[in-house]
Amino acid sequence: MKRIFSHVRLLKPVIPMLALTLCISSCKEEKKTETAATEPATTIEKPAALPTVHPISHATAVLEWDGTTIYIDPVGEASAFDAYPAPDLILVTDIHGDHFSPETLSALDTGSARLIVPEAVAKQMRNPLAEKAEILPNGSETEAFGLTVTAIPMYNLREEALDFHAKGRGNGYVLEKDGTRVYFSGDTEDIPEMRNLEAIDMAFVCMNLPFTMTVESAADAVLDFAPRQVYPYHYRGRPDVSDVNRFGEMVRAGNPDIEVVQLDWYPGEAY
């Protein structure tokens, strides 16, 4: 295993982000006025590209982003990934079987992949996976395939749930490319590090008891950091507890500008 981060830092300071946003908005505004005064616009500003997301199951996904293929928490039958290119980048969030499977990783074509994991996951690997693993601790970042990968804490807050996910062990991740930011929560409750996220375009947020949080907590946190899109995932559990429809209603009622996107995370199951 290798330690890949060059420095530890906290989340981005809010003020410089705001200043940058204001500067970008005002610059865009000026440019628009200028163009309108001289000649008709011939091009439409292209929004930053979002990755294409393929849900595999529960917490497992494949992202295709500008030619880079990213596997998030690959577990289960390797054949579930047959339809997708081999991974360039693999991110694992935590040690539990619904996020980390040495068997699945060994069965996949990881020959040219980078494998980014928390230390607790690396410690459970044997070679050749162990020597491939790159450790990224909470709050650190690294570059991979033109993406900045930042490890975000993930942990439980409720007294009775503290043992499920101890603070510091697992990683949520923010992936950033050309200003587009994608967040995978991993298994967590509505922690301040989630609520303080800035400028997230796509947010994948878990919700199930007893392991993570209620749909109410998830919706409340999402309304706080207000991503452009939110994708409920990791909601396997009692439907009366993990009611994703209710999550969507609460988010839309609180902020209709947030798009709630429901993907099929449990193919063949009644969710």
Ligand SMILES: [Zn+2]
């Ligand atoms: Zn989980």
